[in-house]
Amino acid sequence: MSEIELRNVGKSYGSLSVLNDISLDMSSGEFVVLVGPSGCGKSTLLRMIAGLEDITAGEITIGGKIVNDMPAKERDLAMVFQSYALYPHMKVADNMSFALKLAGVSKAEISRRVTDAAEILGLEHLLGRLPRELSGGQRQRVAMGRAIVRDPRAFLFDEPLSNLDAKLRVKMRGEIKKLHQRLGKTTIYVTHDQTEAMTMADTIVVLNGGKIEQMGPPLELYRNPRNLFVAGFIGSPE
Ligand code: ADP
Ligand code: MG
Numbered sequence: 001m002s003e004i005e006l007r008n009v010g011k012s013y014g015s016l017s018v019l020n021d022i023s024l025d026m027s028s029g030e031f032v033v034l035v036g037p038s039g040c041g042k043s044t045l046l047r048m049i050a051g052l053e054d055i056t057a058g059e060i061t062i063g064g065k066i067v068n069d070m071p072a073k074e075r076d077l078a079m080v081f082q083s084y085a086l087y088p089h090m091k092v093a094d095n096m097s098f099a100l101k102l103a104g105v106s107k108a109e110i111s112r113r114v115t116d117a118a119e120i121l122g123l124e125h126l127l128g129r130l131p132r133e134l135s136g137g138q139r140q141r142v143a144m145g146r147a148i149v150r151d152p153r154a155f156l157f158d159e160p161l162s163n164l165d166a167k168l169r170v171k172m173r174g175e176i177k178k179l180h181q182r183l184g185k186t187t188i189y190v191t192h193d194q195t196e197a198m199t200m201a202d203t204i205v206v207l208n209g210g211k212i213e214q215m216g217p218p219l220e221l222y223r224n225p226r227n228l229f230v231a232g233f234i235g236s237p238e
Helices: 042-050 092-102 107-121 136-148 166-183 194-200 218-223 228-235
Strands: 002-013 016-027 031-035 057-062 077-081 154-158 186-191 203-208 211-216
Touching: 002 042, 002 186, 016 042, 016 057, 016 186, 016 211, 031 042, 031 194, 042 057, 042 077, 042 154, 042 186, 077 136, 092 107, 092 136, 107 136, 107 166, 136 166, 166 194, 186 194, 194 218, 194 228, 203 218, 203 228, 211 218, 211 228, 218 228
Parallel strands: 031 186, 031 203, 077 154, 154 186
Antiparallel strands: 002 016, 002 057, 203 211
8 A cells, every 4th residue: 555645736826836746656665755956846745745835736645544634743754854953952862852742752652762763873972962062964863863753654854964065965875774774664855966866765756847757766767767857867977
């Protein structure tokens, strides 16, 4: 069964059409990368799946349920942003546990989940620090930790590495893939970076001007691009 399904999804702001006729089928555990140039609608699409933005056409189904009118917090998805969005006055451990406390999860369970996530992400020694006392890569790990502790149905990443330098980006790419192998969660990963798409995806979805140009496994797109745009986008070096 498909885990997240989009049927002819569209979005307009007044007369401005931003996304058109997007249909997608993500199976459980799949790592889908949405790739495309700046302004093509990647973040909007992710925010619509997360429930942070209304859709103006079509249907989104999560775990077999139509969620068009379901509030974000009931969708059981965890989003990780480029800006990290950490609470600056809270220590790492509190940043990670905040949402769980709000949700009424027991202290013992919170402690267990935070310990597990910290171990997975190599954050054990940083739990008592404030965000400003961390490097960019460490902050991004905390943002991922905050998503992991919630044990969501799926992860949504919006250009999580674009604030990091090139070397760290390559390292974090590998870490996110390992995390995916370990947790096996359905993941939608947005990037404008072709190399990230090629190295991380089970399925690449190429967006351009609010439409899907092509989707498929990385090698298939690389070998059989449907048009010049896909060829240029997937084929050109970093
Ligand atoms: P991407 O993430 O691919 O860079 P976005 O999804 O952020 O693209 O934006 C897609 C298009 O939608 C852009 O043209 C942007 O200007 C427009 N857009 C995004 N949010 C709004 C909004 N709240 N009102 C009007 N236009 C918007
Ligand atoms: Mg964006």
